[in-house]
Amino acid sequence: MDEAIIEKRDYLWKERLLLPAALAIGILFDRLIFARLWSGYVPFTGAGVFWLCYLALFYAFYWERLRRNGVLWFIAGCAAMLCCWNFLYTGNAEYGFLTFLVVPAVLMAHAVMTAGDYRPKDTGGMAAAWFSGWFVKPFSGLPAMAGATGSLLSGGRRGTAVKVIIGAGVTLPLLFILLPLLGGADQVFGHYLSKIAESWDLQPLVGHSLLAVIAAMLFYSFLWNIGFGKKTAVQPVTAEIDRVVSRVVLGAVALLYLLFCGVQFTYLFAGAGLPEGITYAEYAREGFAQTVAVCAINLLIFGVFLRFSAKDRAVSILLAALLGLTGVMLFSGFARLRLYIDAFGMTWLRLISAWFILYLAAVIVICAVRMLRKGLPAILLCGLLLLAWYVALGYANPDGFVAWYNQAIR
Numbered sequence: 001m002d003e004a005i006i007e008k009r010d011y012l013w014k015e016r017l018l019l020p021a022a023l024a025i026g027i028l029f030d031r032l033i034f035a036r037l038w039s040g041y042v043p044f045t046g047a048g049v050f051w052l053c054y055l056a057l058f059y060a061f062y063w064e065r066l067r068r069n070g071v072l073w074f075i076a077g078c079a080a081m082l083c084c085w086n087f088l089y090t091g092n093a094e095y096g097f098l099t100f101l102v103v104p105a106v107l108m109a110h111a112v113m114t115a116g117d118y119r120p121k122d123t124g125g126m127a128a129a130w131f132s133g134w135f136v137k138p139f140s141g142l143p144a145m146a147g148a149t150g151s152l153l154s155g156g157r158r159g160t161a162v163k164v165i166i167g168a169g170v171t172l173p174l175l176f177i178l179l180p181l182l183g184g185a186d187q188v189f190g191h192y193l194s195k196i197a198e199s200w201d202l203q204p205l206v207g208h209s210l211l212a213v214i215a216a217m218l219f220y221s222f223l224w225n226i227g228f229g230k231k232t233a234v235q236p237v238t239a240e241i242d243r244v245v246s247r248v249v250l251g252a253v254a255l256l257y258l259l260f261c262g263v264q265f266t267y268l269f270a271g272a273g274l275p276e277g278i279t280y281a282e283y284a285r286e287g288f289a290q291t292v293a294v295c296a297i298n299l300l301i302f303g304v305f306l307r308f309s310a311k312d313r314a315v316s317i318l319l320a321a322l323l324g325l326t327g328v329m330l331f332s333g334f335a336r337l338r339l340y341i342d343a344f345g346m347t348w349l350r351l352i353s354a355w356f357i358l359y360l361a362a363v364i365v366i367c368a369v370r371m372l373r374k375g376l377p378a379i380l381l382c383g384l385l386l387l388a389w390y391v392a393l394g395y396a397n398p399d400g401f402v403a404w405y406n407q408a409i410r
Helices: 013-037 044-061 070-088 094-113 125-135 144-151 158-185 187-196 203-227 243-269 280-308 312-343 348-372 376-395 397-407
Strands: none
Touching: 013 044, 013 203, 044 070, 044 094, 044 203, 070 094, 070 376, 094 125, 094 203, 094 376, 144 203, 144 397, 243 280, 243 312, 280 312, 280 348, 312 348, 348 376, 348 397
């Protein structure tokens, strides 16, 4: 192999030990996730087993970094609970499919936080590291994998038995790939090969072996980057929004929301008659999603101006007003949802909507505390709360809760 690709240096024993560990992870990925996806169904239980194995391997390799970090233990614990959820409530397909996507996203955040290539209060750096974990780290460590493999094959002072084991470990994957290919290249050879292994389906074996090797390479590169790769911390943004611009933007938004909240108090809270042609069921259904979306955007606006705006008394008052008006709008969204549930009953979508409203209410409280305490890591707290809130939703057995609630209101 090209000398420019394989880095010539002494490799640590952990870098070498990561080779068989990554191969095992690659095989598990093929067997527990890909093979079942290929069969046409989402492997909830298989994914749970796979990510638990990944977590065990991750903590075995990076124990010294992780053992005293309470935040990372909390994230890993929540991820493990989501994996175990797959064994308890397999009937809830909606939450199960969502969890199938959430767990790897959470574990990616856990991994990049372990690597430490960001500043705890730098949201942009954290986001950049998260995306890098998906699109850069699985590839940038491949030269290190080639180097570690080469260092194993080079011999050195190892005993003969160890060298035989290394040779066998390299030979077996090659045999799994080459034998089926040779069986397809020559019918006679394939005939005798099929007699030896009549129960084997050789064509899928080739595909799954290749996939397992590719997955092992990507996992090695990713895990190597977490522990041994170079730090690529993103510098935090230091630009400041002018206080006059902040006053204009926040003042206009606050005025718009004041008008909106006035309508809410008139028609939703005070019970005034709706305009002709609009029923309360339509009023609740049509406005709920938009109201919650606006609240989420408001919190984003609040975070941006709190972080980057030049501070003065007027800006602080407008930020507090924005937060208070967002609370009123959120309560409006909850009232709309309650009207709709009372009229048409509880469903999975309505349950998760109510869950999200309660989460946003907790975020508003965190934002209010952040205005009083500048050192509070609000983004980190919101993220940890979201994870815990999601785990709690799953263990509340959403399908069972929906059925119980609909029975109770009859």
